[in-house]
Amino acid sequence: MTDDDLRTTLRRADPAASLPPLAPTRVAHLLEQTMATPYADAPAQTATPSRWRRPALLAAATVIALAAAGAGWLTLRPSSGDDPAGTAAPVSAAPSVTRLTGSGIAAKCIAPTAQVLAERADLAFAATVRDVAGDTVTLQVTHVYKGAAIDLIEVPQAPGASEGLMGSGAFEAGKKYLVAASQGSIMTCGYSGEADVEGLSALYDTAF
Amino acid sequence: MDARRERFEAIAPAVIDAVRRYLARRTDPATADDVLSETLLICWRRLDEMPPEHLPWAYGVARNCLANAERGRRRQARLTARIAILDPPPEAVAGPAASDTDLTAVLAAMRPEDAELLRLWAWEDLTPPQIALVLGISANAATIRLHRSKQRLRKLIEAAGHEESTEGSRP
Missing domain, CATH: 1.10.1740 (Rna Polymerase Sigma Factor; Chain: A)
Structure with missing residues (x-):
C-alpha cells in the first residue's frame, strides 16, 4: 500500500468531508464578534484608567529603537530625588533607548537551557532599574551579553508581562537584573530575572 | 487599527x-x-x-x-x-476492520500521537514540517514519527484484511 493509497483510504474516513461551508453571514458575525474584543499592542502612552481594561496578553514583537533625541527626556528629566542605588545616570550625549514588550501570559515554561538562551535571544544584558513610572520600567544597562550596545531599556511592568520573571516577579527600583529578549519580547520562564537568583548568571555565562 | x-x-x-x-x-x-x-x-x-x-x-x-x-x-x-451511575455505553467491538467506519475505529485504537499525526497528514493535508509547527516538535521528529505511524497503520489495515483492492467489491 503506497503513501497515496494510504492517504486516500484515510480521507474516505474524514468526518469533515461532508461538512458544508459556513454561511457568509455566520462568518461575518464571527469576525465582528472577534474584532470587537480589544487587543493590546502598542504600549500605553500614559497611565490612564483604561489601561486596567487592557488584556494581560500583550501583543509582543516590536522593538522600538527610539531616536535618542525623542527619548532623551528620559535621561535628562529632573531626578525625582530617589535615584536608585546611586546609579548616577550618565548623561551621555546620545543614550539609546530600546523598548521591549512582555511575552504575556501565553508563555509556557520548560526548564531553561543555555543553548536555547544562546539561540533564541537576540538581545541579552545586565541592567539596574533606574526608575519605575506607572507600568513603564527604565533599565540602565550595565553589561551587554548579546546585541547592540545600548544604554537604556524600557520594559512594561504589566502584571501579565512580568509573569515568569525570576526573583520577586517584578522590576524593583535599584535592583540588578539579567534580561534576555527575542524579537523585542522579553524571554521569561527562567531566562530573565533578578541577577542574584541562583543559576541565572551562570546560565548567561554559559550561553554567551 | x-x-x-x-x-x-x-x-x-x-x-x-x-x-x-x-x-x-x-x-x-x-x-x-x-x-x-x-x-x-x-x-x-x-x-x-x-x-x-x-x-x-x-x-x-x-x-x-x-x-x-x-x-x-x-x-x-x-x-x-x-x-449518577449511567448505563454503560455500548462496548466498541474490536472486530475486523472492513469499512471506512471501521477505519475510524482503527485510528481510535492506535496510540493517540500516531493517530493525530496521520490525521494531520491525511485530513489537514499537511507536510511534515507543517505538522511539526502544529505539534511544536522538530521537522525531523515529525518526519520520522509520521513514517512510523504510517507503517503501524498499514500493518493494522493489513491485519484486518482491509485491502485497498477489496474495498470496492465489498457486498
Missing part, C-alpha cells in the same frame, strides 16, 4: 474554514463552536506573531484550546460519574 482589521479580515475566512474542519474531525459540534471562537480570538490578538504560513500556526492554537476545553470537560465528566 483599520489596517489591522483589514489584515485580519483577509486571513480569517480561510482560517475559519480550516479550523472548523479541524475541530469537526476531533470533537462534538458544541465544543467545536466554542473552540473556534476562542482560536479566532487568539489569532486576532496575536496577529503580529502569525507567521506567513498561518494555517499550521492556527491549527496549533486550536489544538491547545481544544486540549483546554477537554480538560475542563473531563473534570465535569468525573463529577457527573460520581453523581
Whole structure:
C-alpha cells in the first residue's frame, strides 16, 4: 500500500468531508464578534484608567529603537530625588533607548537551557532599574551579553508581562537584573530575572 | 487599527474554514463552536506573531484550546460519574476492520500521537514540517514519527484484511 493509497483510504474516513461551508453571514458575525474584543499592542502612552481594561496578553514583537533625541527626556528629566542605588545616570550625549514588550501570559515554561538562551535571544544584558513610572520600567544597562550596545531599556511592568520573571516577579527600583529578549519580547520562564537568583548568571555565562 | 482589521479580515475566512474542519474531525459540534471562537480570538490578538504560513500556526492554537476545553470537560465528566451511575455505553467491538467506519475505529485504537499525526497528514493535508509547527516538535521528529505511524497503520489495515483492492467489491 503506497503513501497515496494510504492517504486516500484515510480521507474516505474524514468526518469533515461532508461538512458544508459556513454561511457568509455566520462568518461575518464571527469576525465582528472577534474584532470587537480589544487587543493590546502598542504600549500605553500614559497611565490612564483604561489601561486596567487592557488584556494581560500583550501583543509582543516590536522593538522600538527610539531616536535618542525623542527619548532623551528620559535621561535628562529632573531626578525625582530617589535615584536608585546611586546609579548616577550618565548623561551621555546620545543614550539609546530600546523598548521591549512582555511575552504575556501565553508563555509556557520548560526548564531553561543555555543553548536555547544562546539561540533564541537576540538581545541579552545586565541592567539596574533606574526608575519605575506607572507600568513603564527604565533599565540602565550595565553589561551587554548579546546585541547592540545600548544604554537604556524600557520594559512594561504589566502584571501579565512580568509573569515568569525570576526573583520577586517584578522590576524593583535599584535592583540588578539579567534580561534576555527575542524579537523585542522579553524571554521569561527562567531566562530573565533578578541577577542574584541562583543559576541565572551562570546560565548567561554559559550561553554567551 | 483599520489596517489591522483589514489584515485580519483577509486571513480569517480561510482560517475559519480550516479550523472548523479541524475541530469537526476531533470533537462534538458544541465544543467545536466554542473552540473556534476562542482560536479566532487568539489569532486576532496575536496577529503580529502569525507567521506567513498561518494555517499550521492556527491549527496549533486550536489544538491547545481544544486540549483546554477537554480538560475542563473531563473534570465535569468525573463529577457527573460520581453523581449518577449511567448505563454503560455500548462496548466498541474490536472486530475486523472492513469499512471506512471501521477505519475510524482503527485510528481510535492506535496510540493517540500516531493517530493525530496521520490525521494531520491525511485530513489537514499537511507536510511534515507543517505538522511539526502544529505539534511544536522538530521537522525531523515529525518526519520520522509520521513514517512510523504510517507503517503501524498499514500493518493494522493489513491485519484486518482491509485491502485497498477489496474495498470496492465489498457486498
